Amino acid sequence: MTPVNTVARRPDQDRCADIPDLVERAARLLPEQAPLQTFVHHNTLHAFEHLPFDDAVVGAARLFGAEPFPSEAAFSAFLDSGRIRPEDLEAVTEPVGDGGDVPLVPGGPTLRRFHALRLQHLFEVPRGPALSWLLHETDQRARFAARLGARRRTELLEQARRDWAGPVSPEPDARALQGQLLGRLWDRLQRAVPRVRDTGHPPPRPRDRILAVTAADTDELVHPLLIRLSAAFLDQGIAYWPMPERERGFLRAFRRLYGRAGGPPDRFLRGLAPELRRQEAESWTAERTVAWALTELAVPGRDRAAAIQATLLSLRGWAGMMRQFEQRPDRAPVEARPARLIDYLAVQLTLDLYAARYTVAEHLGGHAKVADLVRPLCPDGEPAAPARPDLELVYEAFVLAQVMPVDTAVFADAGHATAWLAAVMSCDALERRRLLHLAYERRHRVGVLDALAAHQRVAPWPTPRPLFQAVFCIDEREESLRRHLEEHDPRAETFGCAGFFGVAMTYQGLDEVRARPLCPVGVTPRHLVVEEPVSTARPGPRTVSHRRGAWSRLVAVGSRTLVRASVLTLGLGLAYVVVLAGRCLLPLAFHRWSRRFGHGAAARPVTRLAIERVPAAEHGDGPLRGYSVPEMADLVSAVLRTAGLARSLCPLVLVVGHGSSSLNNPHESAHDCGATGGGRGGPNARAFAAMANHPGVRASLRGQGVDIPENTWFLGAYHDTCDDSMTYYDDDLTPERCRPAMERAKAAMAAACVLAAHERCRRFEAAPSGLRPGRALTHVATRTVDLGQPRPEYGHATNAACVVGRRSRTRGLFLDRRAFLVSYDPVGDPEGDLLAGLLLAVGPVCAGINLEYYFSHVDPVGYGCGTKLPHNIAGLLGVMDGHASDLRTGLPWQMVEIHEPVRLLLVVEAEPERLTAILRAHSGLNRLVVNGWIQLVAWNPGSGAMHLFRHDAFRPYIPETTGFPAVDRSAQFYAGRRGHLGCAHVVAASETAAPAARIQGRA
Structure with a gap:
């Protein structure tokens, strides 16, 4: 008996009850890339961080049709060049199980040795028709492999003579010996090889099933229309005519637009208009529309989740942008649209349905239904495909038996042949690429850690008290500027801090139409800071x-x-x-x-930041206008204490934000500061300096135990990483007593910018290798404003490491612009509270940058956005290939072509026990480390010992190399060299340092 208070539900309501949950699950796989203006680097595979890195990249590659690791051909070149060494291969091929050190076959290698040798013998295994042609049209099975060495060839011929089965007189020639030996070897391996079947599994999307039967792709009908609809709906002011009624949502606007009398012009959409009008009249929700379309497409209930996921991933760029507007409307470049991912799915499935009906009618006649065609490709009861030998495996084992130290006669035993084939299978193409990538990363890790350890024998050098200090962003592009600044003026001291300098604000510049957030993506700013002219009399x-x-x-x-x-x-x-x-x-x-x-002749007016909140603005709607004095004091205190500045402040402290400016570069904001959410960090540096100079803030800081001397002045500045220019803010307010230090700092910074530009130019093929420093600055300035320049700068393309600790640990160490440098003073943080907060910010941010470059390089089409050449900007949202394509996510090839795809090496100046406690207390950071998305090293502040986190624990790291090159200046080390460089000691960073030759002798 039905209870009285129960409301009867329609069957279609029951069918759509789980739709929102299925959409949410699929949405986790969509790109989290924001519109171009707020492009911020993030982990491309953010949805897979709960998995170990190796499992994640392999699973994602299968799902997205992408590559998990660099190609074998690339690794082969690294082996030839010495970028990967034999000892690296030995180190990454660890014993497998209890039998890892037992010979595979009598007299043969162990499984571990087999893997190491297989990584050294890389060759192409033909697949499918290519292998069939090779076996049937060539004498490949009757002659030795081309890569065979002379010694191994002699061994095989001796084996052949010993096992010769033909007449002994006259003595067989080498060709006959080869033929018989290799013929037997092939036959024995082929008899032992497992047989495989071709099993059919029906794909979840009806489009894929229709394509398999009719060879007609319904996406070719649907996607061009869906792309135009999505671009028109999300458009940020590029289109002259706005999409009608888009303020009511994507699905409602679609129904109104395509439900008009006369119907849409596309042939495959005949009959759509009355259906849309009916749904509108009956107030169908998006959930009901999705359930209806899936039912009409004959998608069974068990396949709904897979069908929804596959549908959204078919145009994952546009689907991801819909999701971004739904979750983060504040990141819209001009105006947020009422986007909902489920509306987008409803529209796509509706179009898929009509395209499927049209295709079925074209191939099976007008009375056929989609259900007649959408069926499992290998239904129950149908005989399975006949089993066949895996000839690709046989061929690989056949070649390896020739090149490896093994007696081919042992394969007469079927058990030995089976064991050999099993070993070959255990080191298949995917496993080889995984191991080669580990070896590739290991060589980089050894180079960095050994250099850091060796550098401590000559550092810290005795340097005089600094005359000025400069706080930079942790960005690895600032590593060279900091190094050159300290080389040019050893009385300078530099620090690294997240480039928003703790000032999480919404900012509106004098010439900006609307305010935008300047803070990390995960932070919602509560304060508004506005740039105002000092006088309004000159408009x-x-x-x-x-x-x-x-x-x-x-x-x-x-x-x-x-x-x-x-x-x-x-x-x-x-x-x-x-x-x-x-x-x-x-x-x-x-x-x-x-x-x-x-x-013209009009100069920009003098401006100031409205940084302090007036009492009248304490309450009200929207963000708070400015900061209170206690809020400013807390911000300044956190930065000074964490970086180690609070204990020794100079008369002048530069606070240097950074960004990038270039012409005709859609991904310009990807070169800006990630800590400011893809913005430029100049306003944040200016705001921090204003706060630190505020008398009320300084008085409040004294109460917290942070004393800023009266003769200390903070000066905000901005470094353009594209043309290496500097801008200074509010320098007219600098007290007279600090002006000599300011002028010295500006001169030193200008010289450092010239040297940094010179170092950058070595990576540009268009720059002559012998370019003089003075011409280098002109060269980078020209690239910035060149309309046809696809590489105005390389951005983070060399990032590979992050060092968290005192500058004395890395001062005077050439790190090739590859390391994020984060200032942290363990002496001033006995409890580790500052370190925990620092790692929670630095770890995910630097890992996000590193991983996006990794994936965009490993698969520039699947995970990156390909080459810039066909790109067109779509609605200020992103780029498309040509006039219509999916919204391309990731980075263009011109940004990542010189990148080395290694996971971030995070070196932290702290004891292993402290880092272990921090990881246990913070699950997000723990997940990144334990699952291997970043490589963590504990660097003991006292002893200098290093411990590498491996297999869920910190393990001692023993340096392999103690000697490193030493040069007087950086330019002597990188001059005339284009590629990635190792580390070197640079002695010019200290006035009292020993000559390079003497340090080299000590090393």
Whole structure:
């Protein structure tokens, strides 16, 4: 008997009850890439972090059709060049099980030795038709492998003579011996090889089943339309005509647009309009629409989750952007759209259904239904495909038996042949690439850790008290600038801090239309900081800027209309030809001329940041306007104490944010500061300096035990990592007593920028190898404004390590712009509280940068966005290939082509016990370390001993090398060299350091 208070449910309501949960589960696999303006690096496989790294990359590769590791061909080149050494291969091939050290066959190698030898003998195993042709059309089975050495060839011929079964007189020649030996070897291995079957499993998407039967791809009908709809809905002001009624959501806008009388023009959508009108009249939800479409597509209930996942992943770039607008509308470049992923799925499945109906009707006739075609490809009761020998495995084992130290006669025993084949299977292509990647990472890890250990024998050098200090972002691109600054002026001391400097704010500059967050992605800013002119009596520059913006909008909008576009094309065509020629032929000169022409005689007004919150702004809606004095004091205290600045402040402290500026570069924000959410860190540096100079803040800090001397002044600055220029903020406020130190710091920084540009130029093929430092700055400035330059800078393309500790540990060590340098003073953190907070920020951020570069390099098409050449910007959201494609995620090849895909090596100046306690207390960081997404090393602050985290515990690390090169200046080490370099001691960072020759002798 039904209870009185029970409401009857329709069957379709029961069918759609689990739809939201299935969509949420599938959404975890979608890219988390934000729109271009707020592009922030993240782990491409964020949804797999709960798995060990090796398992994750293999599983994701199968799901996304991508590559898990670099190719065998790439590793072969590394073996030939010495980038991977035999000792690395021996180290990564650990014993497997109890029989790992027992010979596979009598007189043969052990399994561990077999793996190490297999990694040294890399060759291509033909597949499918290629192998069939090789076996039937060539004499491959009757002659020795081409890679056979002379000694091994002699051994095999002796084996052949011993086992010769033909007439002994006359003595058989070498060709006959080869033929008989290899023929027997092939037959014995083929008899022992396991047989395989071709099993069929019905794919979850109806599209895939239809494609398998009819060879007609319904995605070719659906995707172009879905791409246009998604781009129009999410558009951020590029389109002249906005999508009608998009404020009501994607599904409602689709129904209104395609439900109009007359129907859509596409042939495959006949009959869609009345269906959409019916659904609109009956107020169908997105969940009901999804359930209806899956039912009509004959997707059984058990396959619903897989079908939804596969459908969303078929255009995962656009689906991921819908998800971003749904979860993070604050990251929209101009205006957030009411996007919902389930609406997007409902539209896609509706289009899939009509495309499937159309395709079925075209191939089976007008009365056929989708269910007639969408069926398992290998249903129960149908005879299975006949078993066949795995000839690819036979061929691989056949070649290996020739090149490895084994007597081929032992394979007459079927058990020995089976054991040999099993060993070959255990080191298949995927396992080889995994082991080779471990060896590749090991060689880099050994180079860095040995250099850090050796450097301690000559550091810290006795340096005088610094005259000024500079706090930089931890960004590895700043490593060279810091090093050159200390080389040029040994009285300088540098520190590394996350580039938002603790100031998590929403910021609006003087010329910016709307405010944007400048803080890590995971932080929601509560404070608004606005840049304001000191005097409003001179509005000229702002007026000029507004006029220029109004003119640009007039041209942009007019070019999209019929009449005005014709007039503008005729009237401005020649002018734009001149502009295009100037930007391409004389980019730097044209840029300087256009700036003078555009800005005219009007100078930018003097501005200040409205940093302090007035009492009237204490309450109200929206973010708090400015910071209170206690809030500012807490921010300044945290940075000074963590970095170790609180105990010894100089009269001048530079706070240097960074960013990048380049022309015609959609991924420009990917070169900006990740700590500011893909923004530029100059405003954060300026805000921090203003806070540290605030008298009230200093008074509050004294109460916390942090005393900033009265004669200390903080100066905010901004470093453009693309053209290596410096901008200083509020330097007119610098007290007279600090001006000599400020001028010295500016001069030293200018010289360091020249040297940093010179070091960067060695990686650019367009820059001459003998380029002088003065010309290097011009070269990088030209790349910045060159319209046709696909590589304005390489960004994080060399990142590989992160060192958390005192600068004295790394000062004077050449790290090739490959290390994030994070300042941390363990002496001032006896309980480890500061270290825990620091690692929770640094670990995921640096790992995210490192892993996105890893995956974009390993598979530039599957995980990256391919080459820049066909890219077009879509709606200020992302890039497409050509005029219509999936929204490409990841990094372009031009950003990652020189990258070495190794996992981040995180070296922390702390005891293993302290790091173990931090990992146990924080599951997110523990997951990254235990599952191997980053490599963690504990560097004891007292003894200098190192411990590498492996197999769930810290284990002692013993350096392999004690000698390293020493040079007087960095340029002597990298001069004339293009590729990645190792580490070296640079002695110019100390006025009292010993000469390079003397240090080299000590090493």
